[in-house]
Amino acid sequence: MSRPPYKWFFESTTPVEGHMHAIARTIASRQTAFQLMEIMETLSYGKCLVLDGRIQSSQGDEFIYHEALVHPGLLAHPDPRRAMVIGGGEGATVREILRHRSIAECLMVDIDGEVVAECRQHLPEMHQGAFEDPRTRLLHEDARAYLEKTSERFDLIVIDLVEPLEEGPACLLFTREFYTLVRDRLTERGVMTMQAGMTKVNELAFFAAVNRTLREVFPVVAPYQTFVSCFGTPWGFSVGSKGADPRAQTPADIDGLIAARLAEKDLGYWDGATHQHCFSLPKFIRRALAESDRVITDAHPLIVT
């Protein structure tokens, strides 16, 4: 039986490897002031946000990415009230933060108002009304410039940015100087979480360098990973903490905190067992983290190709 003539979207995950998605329809596509934005409906994962040719998230598995990005940070803080999202496009990161009843305010600073407007219109499955929540405040400006001028302090800062592509809008938001700025805008026991690039074999340099750089700035740095199907690769994250170490929290601790703190307890991915699994990194990744001596700085940024 011949395969139907689908349109295909090919994403290069590395210069020598890629991932193909059959496309049902393209919902929106435009070149914004900062990046090429496309919202496509794939047959395998439903609607996807694609920026500069790279899948940012899909309807089918975004819960894995966004729960992994948010909950380890919030559950590591004793009583989080004020949160900030750097980037965050689709609004799903804000959605996960607002699940925590203790959160009184969540500020999202995304440089690209056009991307966020398109996501608000075409991706309700992802933001689920998070932009309309009275606790949400939305700004469209460069997040680094915002942090440099603000006197606000946050219990949690989530860095949910695109990868630092050549001439992309996020190049100088993966450096020691930027992480120092983030640390200094956190409250006394504040926590930062971030997406930190892929963690597959032979492609660990970025993940290892980001964590090496974070260790220059934060007393506690806890890397972890999960598999994001629509990315076609395992993906890395990291917690930078001025207080608690999420690796010291047991599965029972995590399940207890989720039961006590979340309005809607039924997370699709994150719980005590998942927490333990994601922070239990395999030997080859632990070795790459231990051996990396690459500190990313403004003068020597690390660009993803």
Ligand code: SAM
């Ligand atoms: N990696 C995430 C994902 O896979 O779901 C990305 C989420 S989000 C789409 C990334 C956002 O970062 C984009 O909406 C982009 O506009 C924003 N961004 C890029 N550079 C930025 C900057 N300098 N300041 C604030 N936001 C920025």
